């Protein structure tokens with residue numbers, strides 16, 4: 001299994017604990033750090049819908065809480081495996097792209113289960129930055 005496959009597998013596994021009673025749409029994410037550690041996240045919804053936090057942000061915030069090690073890659077697994085979603089749906093949302101751009105270099109890979117790999121810059125060129 002390649003390191004890409006392993007990270008996608010971790011993102012898939014993270015979906016198992018998705019808290020998504022409203023959308024019933026599980027998402028999992030796994031962040032690989034340069035020191036080899038992997039942090040996972042899943043989407044956590046709320047009865048006040050707008051307070052929902054996406055899987056990518058949960059994983060990145062968890063990683064950054066534990067360590068300042070650089071992010072080498074992120075993998076995302078979106079939706080149910082038996083649900084046929086168009087490839088255009090298998091991408092991180094805009095808000096998560098902005099958050100990802102804070103911690104990923106432009107060339108850092110973003111692996112998406114069931115889709116191709118992207119670089120951070122492909123997903124969000126011209127991201128907003130204050131430094």
Ligand code: THU
Nearest residue numbers: 023025027043054055092093096
């Ligand atoms: N969701 C994510 O976790 N990541 C994304 O990039 C897209 C959307 C979640 C939020 C919500 O819980 C569910 O998917 C449906 O929008």
